[in-house]
Amino acid sequence: MTARDARLHAFRPDLADARLKGQVSAERFVTGRPARIAASVADLKKSPRDDSAIDTQLIHGDEVLVFDETPGWAWVQAERDGYVGYVVQSAIVPREHAPTHRVIVPRTFVYPGPDLRFARAGELSMGALVTVTGQAETRGTAYALLSSGQAVVAGHIAPVEAVAEDYVAVAETFLNTPYLWGGVSGFGIDCSGLVQLSMLMAGRSVLRDTDMQEASVGDPIVPGADFSGLRRGDLVFWKGHVAIMTDAENMIHANGHTMMVSREGLREAVERIGYLYGGPTSFRRP
Structure with missing residues (x-):
């Protein structure tokens, strides 16, 4: 069989992506379950251990396929770049709301409502995907209301189809x-x-x-x-x-x-x- 890069193909001796059947050896093959990253940033690790080094990261809204779950960890493949590894189980959720917008500034805060004076509820990185359900304005600042019930500054996001020129x-x-x-x-x-x-x-x-x-x-x-x-x-x-x-x-x-x-x-x-x-x-x- 042709050698496969384990960074980009989900296979272990005991389990592998069903799409790799006939290409790799494994005890059983499974179809990945679609999920989405809910954490602001999720470390993707080579091993399901807290002390395992970071191979890469996934950011809020990234789509993944889940091939296996053990207490506290999920073995996944990122849909965006194909990278395979382990993330903490709490970082993933079902794919429910289709993203409408993407964060376009290096970092931004998430608020429990449309007011920058509220205690922040979290933070998002550039590239994070969100679902906008409405708009609001408080003291002249425009906010995007999210499917989570939270809010972000409207000027910090753009429709997912928008792209930078340079x-x-x-x-x-x-x-x-x-x-x-x-x-x-x-x-x-x-x-x-x-x-x-x-x-x-x-x-x-x-x-x-x-x-x-x-x-x-x-x-x-x-x-x-x-x-x-x-x-x-x-x-x-x-x-x-x-x-x-x-x-x-x-x-x-x-x-x-x-x-x-x-x-x-x-x-x-x-x-x-x-x-x-x-x-x-x-x-x-x-």
């Missing part, structure tokens, strides 16, 4: 956001998470990890010896890292050096990163 401009709104390994939200993000979320807001769904993006996003390009020919939006890859060019000479990336999303000159980054990880492995143009 994914790099979206990435730039995350400047100074804390770096988080496996993070893909406005509360903490890593290098490939920044690429994925920014492109999502521009209407493009891409795979999650750096190696996946390096193999699939856009087309490979070969800049000049001094990195000439690069332009805004081009991606620069190193082993295990990716950055977004903001112009011909500068880039933005979530990185462990500054521990946040930062701007940096490409040549300076190449020199700094090369000490530990070598030079760029490729360049791609989305």
